[in-house]
Amino acid sequence: MLDESVASSSSRRRLAHAPGGARQRGLSLISLLFVGLIAVFLLAIGAKTVPALVEYFAIERAVQKVANEGQTVRDIRAAFDRYATIDDIKSVTGKDLDITKDSDRVVVTYAYSYSVPILDNVRIVIDFSGNNRDHPGRALSP
Numbered sequence: 058m059l060d061e062s063v064a065s066s067s068s069r070r071r072l073a074h075a076p077g078g079a080r081q082r083g084l085s086l087i088s089l090l091f092v093g094l095i096a097v098f099l100l101a102i103g104a105k106t107v108p109a110l111v112e113y114f115a116i117e118r119a120v121q122k123v124a125n126e127g128q129t130v131r132d133i134r135a136a137f138d139r140y141a142t143i144d145d146i147k148s149v150t151g152k153d154l155d156i157t158k159d160s161d162r163v164v165v166t167y168a169y170s171y172s173v174p175i176l177d178n179v180r181i182v183i184d185f186s187g188n189n190r191d192h193p194g195r196a197l198s199p
Contacts, residue, residue: 102175106183109171113185115144116167120154124165124189130156133165148185165189 084092119140127133134151141150148169155166168186175181 102173102181105173105175106181109173109183109185112146112148112171115146116149116185117187119144119146120165120167120187121189124163127163133163137165159190163189 119137122140123133123136126136133156134154136151137149137154138151140146148171149167153167153169157164157166166186166188168184171183171185173181173183
């Protein structure tokens, strides 16, 4: 008898939480499409900025290497142009480098802007700058 009352009360609880009376959770189809479109848009912007970052890291490596190679301004600029040809660097040339001397150390500084087209007349502009003092240990590592 006790087993029947437990069974009947549990079946009543299940009926009270039937699909018609239960609260649904999750995204509707419209909101799922909206979230999907936002995700695709952000991924497209991210994919378009990857070449800018790849070029920035190539410039950074080249600046670290040329700061230790040349002794004159002309040597440093020529060495950078060689690295730029190899690494396909188009945003900065040897003429764009600011080369100074800080006590006994050569300091090579650069700054440039990279424009990423998003839509017809919408662009993202990223400003990059750096010098070989920012990461002094990188030039020594292969």
